[in-house]
Amino acid sequence: MKTVLLADRFGNNIFTRNSVSTFFEELNSLKEKNVILDFSKIKFISRSCADEYLKQIKTSKKDFLVRNLSPEVEEMIKMVKNSYKDLSFVRKLDSKGAIPA
Amino acid sequence: MIKVKFPDGEDVIEHILTTLSILDSMGKEFAQTNKVSLDFSEVRWFIPCSIILISNKIREFMDHRIELIEYKPPTLDKARNHLEKVGFPLGNKGDGNSYISIKHFKKDSKDLKQVNTKVNELMDAIESKLPYQIVESMKYIFGELSANIDDHSEFECASLMAQYFPTKEIVDIGVFDNGVSIPGLFERHKISFKGDSEAIRKAVWGEVTTKRGEIGRGYGLRTCKNLSIEGLKGEIYVVSRKGILVLSSGIDPIFYDIKGNSLQGTFLYLRLKKPQEKVNLYQFVE
Numbered sequence: 001m002k003t004v005l006l007a008d009r010f011g012n013n014i015f016t017r018n019s020v021s022t023f024f025e026e027l028n029s030l031k032e033k034n035v036i037l038d039f040s041k042i043k044f045i046s047r048s049c050a051d052e053y054l055k056q057i058k059t060s061k062k063d064f065l066v067r068n069l070s071p072e073v074e075e076m077i078k079m080v081k082n083s084y085k086d087l088s089f090v091r092k093l094d095s096k097g098a099i100p101a
Numbered sequence: 102m103i104k105v106k107f108p109d110g111e112d113v114i115e116h117i118l119t120t121l122s123i124l125d126s127m128g129k130e131f132a133q134t135n136k137v138s139l140d141f142s143e144v145r146w147f148i149p150c151s152i153i154l155i156s157n158k159i160r161e162f163m164d165h166r167i168e169l170i171e172y173k174p175p176t177l178d179k180a181r182n183h184l185e186k187v188g189f190p191l192g193n194k195g196d197g198n199s200y201i202s203i204k205h206f207k208k209d210s211k212d213l214k215q216v217n218t219k220v221n222e223l224m225d226a227i228e229s230k231l232p233y234q235i236v237e238s239m240k241y242i243f244g245e246l247s248a249n250i251d252d253h254s255e256f257e258c259a260s261l262m263a264q265y266f267p268t269k270e271i272v273d274i275g276v277f278d279n280g281v282s283i284p285g286l287f288e289r290h291k292i293s294f295k296g297d298s299e300a301i302r303k304a305v306w307g308e309v310t311t312k313r314g315e316i317g318r319g320y321g322l323r324t325c326k327n328l329s330i331e332g333l334k335g336e337i338y339v340v341s342r343k344g345i346l347v348l349s350s351g352i353d354p355i356f357y358d359i360k361g362n363s364l365q366g367t368f369l370y371l372r373l374k375k376p377q378e379k380v381n382l383y384q385f386v387e
Contacts, residue, residue: 010214011221015244016251019217044237046244047386048321072237079386083320 001065002032007041014045017052024056033063040068050080102138102171103127105155107147113338113370114345114357120151121362124158131162138171141184145177149262150338150370152189153203153275157260159190160205161279164258187262200264201227207258216251216259220244227263234379235272238328239263241382245321246276246369254280254367270375271335279366283341297344297363298356305339305346320387328385335373340364 006014009023027035045053054077057064069077103126108115127137137159159170172190175181187193188202196202201223209215220243228236250259256278263274281289284300292309294300303309307323326348329335334350342364345357 010217011225013221013224013240013244014217015220016214016217016248018251019214022213044240044244046241046248046321047324048245048248051320075383076386079383083387 001034001036002030003036003038005038005040007039010042012041012043014042014049014053016046017048020049020052020056024060027062028060030062034065035062036065036067038067039070039073042073043070045073045076047076047080050076053077054081054084102140102173103130105139105141105144107144107151109146111148113148113150113336113372114347116148116151117154117338117340117345117368117370118359118361120154121359121364123151123155124364125362127155127158127162131165131167135167136169136171137162137167138169138173139190140173141175141180142173144175144180144184146180147184149187149264149273149275150368152184152187153260153262153277154364154368156188156190156192156203157205157258157277157279160192160258160260164207187264192260196226196230199230199267201230201262204261205258206260208256216247219261220247223261223263231265231272232270232375234376235333235373238333238373238380238382239272239274241328242325242371243274243276245325249321250276250278250280250367253286254278254282256280256366272371272373272375274371274373275368276370277366277368282365282367283339284344285342296356296358297342298346298358299344301339301341301344301346302354302356305348324386328380328382329371329373332380332382332385333373333376335371338370339367340370341367 004027010019014020103123105123107119131137174184186197187200192205193202204223206219224240224243231239250256259278261276263272265272283304284294284297287294287300294303305322305326307320326337329337330348330350337348339346343359345359347355
């Protein structure tokens with residue numbers, strides 16, 4: 001299992017879709033099937049990035065475990081997820097906003 | 102030498118129209134002589150929107166191998182010192198206690214994380230200079246504006262600037278990209294509109310998106326609008342090609358279609374009031 005610290009790739013805030021899609025391209029090329037996404041130090045994610053993140057999670061063949069989401073980041077991801085009319089579009093998050101592996 | 106004079110008052114539209122005229126003169130001078138000469142000696146007052154646009158134009162000319170830039174600073178100490186502080190005319194890496202000086206960056210098409218990195222640097226720098234009540238909202242607004250630039254504009258040079266005025270308790274933010282403009286992008290995607298200001302309205306209201314058929318698109322600017330106007334009781338000015346949209350708390354939106362000079366690119370200028378309490382931005386997220 002590979003652990004990836006998002007703050008190392010993005011800085012403290014996740015602002016652009018391009019940065020998220022590039023990040024997932026890197027993740028998808030990893031040999032490990034299971035990846036832990038560690039959100040420590042990530043203070044903010046924009047709405048568009050939360051949208052891109054959920055789409056990338058959905059289409060990736062990897063299994064992700066999400067850790068250390070701040071309340072703000074968790075809130076944004078939940079809001080975007082709830083905005084989808086077709087809820088089957090995204091994987092269900094657990095009570096901490098994490099995506100079960 | 103181009104004589105620079107700005108309006109005395111704080112009418113942002115007047116300042117923008119004056120600046121468009123200056124940019125036009127700069128373009129003509131550069132085309133004829135491969136140099137630009139600016140006389141700011143009589144400038145006594147300016148607002149950041151004008152400065153960021155003129156500075157961006159100079160950087161654009163530098164990328165096109167301008168031979169000479171002549172700049173006569175204001176004779177008035179206060180105006181001259183302030184221009185120096187914010188990094189005019191070429192931009193500046195350092196920042197002050199209440200402002201982020203003009204930052205320019207050229208598009209690096211090989212680095213898809215470039216805009217994210219630059220905006221992170223800016224937010225890290227500005228966070229401690231702003232009232233805590235506004236920080237998270239600022240991140241949202243800056244984030245969505247920059248994401249739009251990154252996604253759509255095909256810019257060569259983007260510029261950012263922000264300033265907090267403690268006595269007036271307002272924050273001014275300017276974001277400019279010299280890309281294809283909103284009307285230009287709509288034309289490419291065969292999205293119809295009557296005038297350039299209508300194209301801006303359609304983009305900001307999220308009525309259309311160039312990523313048609315994709316769920317989750319078109320919310321960013323609309324949420325920025327609602328957060329800035331309803332949450333922060335502020336003003337937003339969007340200038341793109343010949344269109345101007347003004348959104349202000351408590352009044353109907355104002356649309357202009359400029360008859361004279363147009364802007365190559367898109368400029369977003371926000372004046373936000375410091376709220377008494379922290380604004381819950383999530384109540385505005387759709």
